[in-house]
Amino acid sequence: MTTLQEILQKQTNVKVIAPEIDYADYIAFDLSATTTDLLDLPLTDSKAFEEFVENYFSTSQAKVAYGGYLEHRNLYKRSTVFKDIDIEERNIHIGLDLWIKAGTPVLAALDGTIHSFQNNMALGDYGPALILEHHIDDCTFYTLYGHLSLESLQGKAEGQKVAKGEMIGTLGAPPVNGDYAPHLHFQIINDMQGKKGDYPGVSSKKELEFYKENCPDPNLLLKIK
Numbered sequence: 001m002t003t004l005q006e007i008l009q010k011q012t013n014v015k016v017i018a019p020e021i022d023y024a025d026y027i028a029f030d031l032s033a034t035t036t037d038l039l040d041l042p043l044t045d046s047k048a049f050e051e052f053v054e055n056y057f058s059t060s061q062a063k064v065a066y067g068g069y070l071e072h073r074n075l076y077k078r079s080t081v082f083k084d085i086d087i088e089e090r091n092i093h094i095g096l097d098l099w100i101k102a103g104t105p106v107l108a109a110l111d112g113t114i115h116s117f118q119n120n121m122a123l124g125d126y127g128p129a130l131i132l133e134h135h136i137d138d139c140t141f142y143t144l145y146g147h148l149s150l151e152s153l154q155g156k157a158e159g160q161k162v163a164k165g166e167m168i169g170t171l172g173a174p175p176v177n178g179d180y181a182p183h184l185h186f187q188i189i190n191d192m193q194g195k196k197g198d199y200p201g202v203s204s205k206k207e208l209e210f211y212k213e214n215c216p217d218p219n220l221l222l223k224i225k
Contacts, residue, residue: 002137004190008220016109016145016186016222017098019165021063023224029056029065029099033074033091046174050181053099065099066224069217073202092203094211095144095187096218102173102182106152108162109143109186109221110134117153118197120146120178126185127177128153129198130168142192144199145169146185147177188221190214 057065071093115133120126126146130153133142145168152169162168171182185201191214192199203211 002139004139004141004188005216005220007136007139007141008188008216011110011221012223014109014221014223015165016107016143017100017171017184018064018104019107025063026066026224027057027060027062027064028225029053029067029097030071031068031073031097032071036074046179046181050174053181053183054101057099063100066096068093068097069095069219070208070212089204092205092208092211093201094203094215095146095185095201096222097183097185099181099183100171102149102171102177104171104182104184105167106145106148106169106171106184108132108164108166108168110136110164112143112162114156114158114160114162115142115192116158116196117156119150119153120198123179125178126198126201127172128169130156131189131192131197131199132162132168142189142199144185144187144189144201146187146201147180147183148172150176186218186222188216188218190216 053065073091073093112132112134115131117130119128128148128150129144129146130148131142131144148169149172171184173182174180187201189199
């Protein structure tokens, strides 16, 4: 049986944002706890953080900042979505983030259908999110697109067909997108575990081994640099 990782590695020419921007114009962006603590970044001020992100890739003459898979982050401490008295703290990112301006087109990674969508409105959550279902060879898997605009969910229906490279939405601005600097959270999911319109994008240390298996590195598919 072909594994999901093998299927992802075989795919070529996959873009999920702004197809006109070449990967040569992407720059890696480290938002691990060590880095953000050292730089004293304004993580709770979305406007100030947005300015920091834009300055980061513009001064590097890049157009997109990317990264974050398996990063241990402090971004989530402000929200009870990721820690309260009843749950272990979740602070390890299991998707890949692509940081660019609000309104940037978001594209379907592969041919598929709309599995589900939802506006996840809690502080620090996805905001509008869309999940696609894909079937390749003998494998079914899913791609999640988080932090979209509200308009991205309009006219959508479960089961609706989408084509690889088709525009499925645009990036949202804070506070619509969960109150983050604009970016796409892109995640690959093997088993949705019965969830619809939402799936964890951040893991606790205790559950990390499961999520590493269920949510492989999105860069296996995107192949950025």
